[in-house]
Amino acid sequence: MGDLEEHLATCPHETEWQAAEAHKLIEGKARGISLLVGNTHQAMPDGLHHQWTVFVKAADGSDLEAVEQVTFLLHPSPDGWVVCTRAPFAVAQQSWGTFSVKIEVLLRNKQVARFEHYLDFGCPLTQDSHYIQFAVSP
DSSP states (O other): OOHHHHHHHHTTTSOOOHHHHHHHHHHTEEEEEEEEEEEEEEOOOTTOOOOEEEEEEETTTTOOGGGEEEEEOOOSSSSEEEEOOOOEEEEEEEESOOEEEEEEEEEESSSSSEEEEEEEOSEEEEEEEEEEEOOOOO
C-alpha cells in the first residue's frame, strides 16, 4: 500500500482530495501558513462610539513572508477598500455599530484566500484561526 492509500485508510473522514493535499505537505510539495483574523475593541468615552482594529496576523509562529497583501472591504463603495502591502495587516477606525468585514489575502504565488469577520464589540479581542495551504515553487 502506498503512502497516500495508507493515509486514507487511517483517516477515513478525509476525502481523497484532502488526503492528497495532506500528502503534499508531508512530501514537501506544499506549505502552509496559519493566520489569525480578528478585531480589537475599546468603547469610546462618549458611550456611543467604538475604537476598533481589524487585523490579519501570523499564528503559531507562522511567517508572513508568503503574504503579498491583505485587502479589507469595510463598506461597498469605491472608498471602502483598504489595501495593506506589508505587516502589520490591520485597519483601525471608529464607528457606532458592528458590521461584517470582507478580507482578501493575496499570497506571493497569486493564490487568494477570502475570509469574512464580523466586528465584535462584546470583547476587547476576538479572533479566529485559519490555515492556508499553498504549493511550493519547484
